[in-house]
Amino acid sequence: xxxxxxxxxxxxxxxxxxxxxxxxxxxxxxxxxxxxxxxxxxxxxxxxxxxxxxxxxxxxxxxxxxxxxxxxxxxxxxxxxxxxxxxxxxxxxxxxxxxxxxxxxxxxxxxxxxxxxxxxxxxxxxxxxxxxxxxxxxxxxxxxxxxxxxxxxxxxxxxxxxxxxxxxxxxxxxxxxxxxxxxxxxxxxxxxxxxxxxxxxxxxxxxxxxxxxxxxxxxxxxxxxxxxxxxxxxxxxxxxxxxxxxxxxxxxxxxxxxxxxxxxxxxxxxxxxxxxxxxxxxxxx
Numbered sequence: 001x002x003x004x005x006x007x008x009x010x011x012x013x014x015x016x017x018x019x020x021x022x023x024x025x026x027x028x029x030x031x032x033x034x035x036x037x038x039x040x041x042x043x044x045x046x047x048x049x050x051x052x053x054x055x056x057x058x059x060x061x062x063x064x065x066x067x068x069x070x071x072x073x074x075x076x077x078x079x080x081x082x083x084x085x086x087x088x089x090x091x092x093x094x095x096x097x098x099x100x101x102x103x104x105x106x107x108x109x110x111x112x113x114x115x116x117x118x119x120x121x122x123x124x125x126x127x128x129x130x131x132x133x134x135x136x137x138x139x140x141x142x143x144x145x146x147x148x149x150x151x152x153x154x155x156x157x158x159x160x161x162x163x164x165x166x167x168x169x170x171x172x173x174x175x176x177x178x179x180x181x182x183x184x185x186x187x188x189x190x191x192x193x194x195x196x197x198x199x200x201x202x203x204x205x206x207x208x209x210x211x212x213x214x215x216x217x218x219x220x221x222x223x224x225x226x227x228x229x230x231x232x233x234x235x236x237x238x239x240x241x242x243x244x245x246x247x248x249x250x251x252x253x254x255x256x257x258x259x260x261x262x263x264x265x266x267x268x269x270x271x272x273x274x275x276x277x278x279x280x281x282x283x284x285x
């Protein structure tokens with residue numbers, strides 16, 4: 001009986017924590033262009049920007065904004081200055097069919113890990129960013145899942161790299177996109193986790209915006225809420241994609257994600273324009 005009471009108390013406390021997140025009025029944005037002026041970000045607390053093409057960083061941090069610079073750990077763009085290093089080292093993998101010009105990287109390669117820690121992250125921080133937004137970690141994780149014999153060790157290598165990043169940069173802010181297969185192991189080293197395409201997504205084959213499958217939606221919510229319960233300091237954000245003119249749909253996505261206990265942002269798949277949250281009738285938001 002005592003065990004049941006303890007478990008109930010833990011559950012109630014966890015629900016209270018999720019409710020607090022749902023009521024959090026924090027706003028964040030993901031923007032990969034340099035066209036918007038600084039004033040356009042006035043309503044946002046957390047700003048995720050492209051590491052090379054972006055508005056003035058210092059002007060944003062001086063206004064009290066937390067600004068993260070994009071870094072890809074599981075893939076690399078052909079135009080990336082480090083592309084030739086990856087290619088000559090033999091760590092370059094297949095091209096991403098949804099994003100032409102982006103190639104997978106063997107995250108197990110020591111040279112890649114060294115380049116990330118000693119060159120790529122320092123370059124981002126020198127520009128004035130408060131930390132990093134880690135993307136494409138799903139790519140090596142999926143490779144091991146689909147071909148465990150050929151890509152054995154991808155998950156472990158991903159975890160070790162996140163641990164090494166935190167060890168080398170203990171004071172920076174770190175957010176990771178998805179990476180659910182490794183999330184329980186890397187969560188202690190993160191400040192923030194992002195769930196991408198949780199409720200609404202973009203179909204690259206049909207070139208249309210559409211709801212995520214109910215199965216995928218429920219799984220993502222479960223994974224995110226589970227890690228949130230285990231690590232109360234970890235903040236959970238969501239990034240969903242929708243037609244910017246479908247106001248009713250965008251309002252519904254914001255409402256759904258906040259009810260789940262997450263901090264949401266809804267935009268177009270290009271991530272090159274600022275899409276403001278619609279103001280609901282009778283709402284002060």
